[in-house]
Amino acid sequence: MTPLKLRKVAIDTYKENVAYLHRDCPLYHSEGFQALNKIEVRDGPQRQPVVAVLNIVDDESCLAPDELGLSEQTFAQLGVAEGTAVFIDHATPPQSLEAVHRKIAGEPLNRPEFLRICQDIVNNRYSKIEIAAFLVACAESGMERDEMLFLTEAMVDTGERLDWGESLVVDKHCIGGIPGNRTTMLIVPIVAAHGMLMPKTSSRAITSPAGTADTMEVLCKVNLSPDELRGIVQQQRGFIAWGGTARLSPVDDILISVERPLSLDSKGQMIASILSKKIAAGSTHLLIDIPVGPSAKVHTQAEALRLRKLFEYVGDRSGMELEVVITDGSQPIGNGVGPALEARDVLQVLQNDPHAPIDLKEKALQLAGRILEFDPDVRGGQGYRLARDLLESGRAWQKMQDIIAAQGAAASPPQPTALQYPVEAPRDGVVTAIDNLQIARIARLAGAPMDKSAGVDLHKKLHDRVTRGTPLYTLHAEFRADYQFARNAIEQANGYTIG
Known part of the structure; x- marks a missing residue:
């Protein structure tokens, strides 16, 4: 097969191996590669291949037709220099996908099946679409308690394990x-x-x-x-x-990267x-x-x-x-x-x-x-x-x-935020409810955790008596855009119920 010149593409694809091929690459037409196919990438016949999901590029300023681009994570895994001649081929679908299909159909899986699934996930043989199918199948079909045990064991066995040399940790x-x-x-x-x-x-x-x-x-x-x-x-x-x-239960990190956007x-x-x-x-x-x-x-x-x-x-x-x-x-x-x-x-x-x-x-x-x-x-x-x-x-x-x-103590503590806004009680009464989700959302919109000093400083808790105009909490934000996003959320719902 025709070699391609390796190129590092500065894109963080977050827990997913991604490769990039130009649409005018001869291999794209002759070998039948398509976007979202999984391919194997190697720099020699004896080397262990890296598996990646293929994306197709149309802009030669991003990638030339004789090049193969790899995302940051994939490039690091292959471990060779830019410009190296590499070869690509269609990836063989992981056999463990058969077990995923059975789980989708509502069947329970055994210990070896969970282990094979986790091994293939940690070796990047699953795309995020396939991981999503596995997660949804487990969520919708439900898991028996032994399946939870098997998945736990498999996630431990496919990563590192620390030993502190003591019987009570x-x-x-x-x-x-x-x-x-x-x-x-x-x-x-x-x-x-x-x-x-x-x-x-x-x-x-x-x-x-x-x-x-x-x-x-x-x-x-x-x-x-x-x-x-x-x-x-x-x-x-x-x-x-x-x-x-530490490489502790790395499958868990990969599953979470798919689970969170799906709100599973x-x-x-x-x-x-x-x-x-x-x-x-x-x-x-x-x-x-x-x-x-x-x-x-x-x-x-x-x-x-x-x-x-x-x-x-x-x-x-x-x-x-x-x-x-x-x-x-x-x-x-x-x-x-x-x-x-x-x-x-x-x-x-x-x-x-x-x-x-x-x-x-x-x-x-x-x-x-x-x-x-x-x-x-x-x-x-x-x-x-x-x-x-x-x-x-x-x-x-x-x-x-x-x-x-x-x-290693921090060199200097975070400074108070430039923008602060007191959120006041709209009427006299007692705090009867505080919405954890809304308070967390407001704090994130204000810039936390990226901006260390941003967030919400609570002044009143459940059952506290308040009068109109009493500060319930103070919003802290570093940047005007974040401050306005949080203010808009507060106007819709400030997270407090006054009864």
């Missing part, structure tokens, strides 16, 4: 949906100050105004290599870092996503937080109980000691929504500041207490008191300072 995860719920940044220093091992790999925001990694980044570096993290955890017994530097939130996929990441991160004991509320991910107590049973089933059979707590998700936790505002809340709690948000402090102590009770030397029911002592004595604050220094 604790972790905590909230299923999300509650703005400002930054308890992790309080729990880690409390638990590490006690001496338990808590290496916390956290995510960045996908659809929320801030992830734990975004908020921690206000204070220190979070992009750290696995070797750097090992050194920190040996000294400090804990860290809070972005989990993207299947229970089976969520359980496999959370538990595969925690198992791969080397956790032995895990606390799951399920907030329940009208605008939370889980709306009813009955739904939360069903979800708890599924977590416990998969966790138990994966060899992990797991406890699930159901918490109040009726409103945001803390006062700040957005990285810098949430970091301020965390520091106020750690420093025992009288202005610290009580709800954030109390929830963090409750959860930290449950984690401390994983320690066989801590009697049941004593964890909360121990967590409170570690916080109020200043030991947790000292531990947090040590962790920040070990990870």
